[in-house]
Amino acid sequence: MKRIVLFLATNLAVVLVLSLVLNVLGVGRAVTGAGIDVGALLVFSVVVGFTGSIISLLVSKPMAKWSTGARVIDNPSSSTELWLVNTVRQLADRAGIGMPEVAVYDGEPNAFATGAFKNSALVAVSTGLLESMSRDEVEAVLGHEIAHVANGDMITLTLIQGVVNTFVVFMARVVGFFVDKVLLRNNGERLGIGYMVTVFVCEIVFGLLASIIVAWFSRHREFRADAGSAKLLGSPVPMQHALARLGGIPPGELPQGMNSLGISGGNTGWGALFATHPPMEQRIAALQSLQLR
Template sequence: MKRIVLFLVTNLAVMLVLSIVLSVLGIGRGVSGAGIDVGSLLVFSAVVGFTGSIISLLLSKTMAKWSTGARVIATPANSTELWLVNTVRALAEKAGIGMPDVAVYDGEPNAFATGAFKNSALVAVSTGLLESMDRAEIEAVLGHEIAHVANGDMVTLTLIQGVVNTFVVFLARVVGFFVDKVLLRNNSERLGIGYMASVFVCEILFGVLASIIVAWFSRQREFRADAGSAKLLGSSLPMQKALARLGGLAPGALPQAMSAFGIAGLGSGWGALFSTHPPMEQRIAALRALP
């Protein structure tokens, strides 16, 4: 889950900063006191939207290591780390991707894979996962993460995020223009404070709604990664057991700096809309239904 949460948070932060800076500078925003230039606004929105998601992708490994304190295994310090590196190497070769960096971080049971490119990804597992699972279950989890890399899920997520970002930026400015000119009746040739305040608020609100869309796509990719693990290991049973084990454990919490966003911790009621992972029962059922 961490890879998705970090990506979404970084993307939103970058997009907001870019929007504010470019709007203050008045660079190609497509909106003025005279009206809206739809073409220019779409171009502006796409530049801001895709730049935010691409920067998030490029920073994904650095942000993940920084926020979790993950230590990349350069030289295995013990038999567990040696097994971990060798297992990831074998799975990567079977999946047809380059050897990822392998890292370990302190925390409750969890794991993630991230990176902009298939052949230079990062796969990290927590100490809690290593301590609470047997090797067959850990291998299944590693297969799941390798499948994410092989499927190009981070790149797919980047493209989806770029598209929804574009609509967020575009619609926020349309709403801002309406508030400033219609509701506040600003007849000046310049856009007023109502426009700037509305755009800022709408980008946050629409950004949250966009996260629901991205989370839905993420849940679909999780089913595919589970199936990918089953394919790499030649059986779905190890992944089923790993998911059952994870379902009975406390989920790995986000780093304190990220906990306020709370996307990974939501799973019921309205919170299910923001969940990046499907319920364990659904994932296990999907694995059992595989041929």
């Protein structure tokens, strides 16, 4: 909760700074003269920008269970399930977080963690992961997911998405007003077609640029989670082996919208700008240079 309050306070400060900058540069007066209520637009942008992201976070656990068909292990029915639950409990204790729900779902090798709160998260692994990897490697993957939870990555990524959404909504409408009222000389009380077309185009363009920012943070958090697994296990070697194994097999696909939650991924070339995961080679190299205290 403290993380959420501090982050929201920071974002509010960013919005206020944006408003001041617009006024200092004279943009605020210009858009006000064009008929824009900057304050109301900022509030509207914040509400639109954050509402969807926060709702998605709050329903992330039930949606993940439903979309993947994950079965929560309430009463372990096999030695593997018992080992899985006990391992997650041990890792959660080391990380100082509450015991997450542990689930298994049918699919190719992959794993994910989600949830709005670090003390009531969900950690799920696929049957393909359990069948294709050694227990040391699976433990490293579980450590990676527990590190995500302990770092508050799901919350932070959601709030960052909310921030960039806010800027996309705000700037698209400012440009739309400018085009409609200034360039197209629309002096009518109602906004014209120029506004609607400009906002539509700007939301696409700004949205693509914003997704690059979100993807960069997502890649950064993967490095942190890899390092977190190494610290929880006391050695980076199991995580290196797990990543090397995952790099040699096709990753299990997750439902649309959950790709950033998986253990593996990554693109090359221009696609790397939008990738939620770094290449396996970079992650392994980062672990090799990791200094554990």
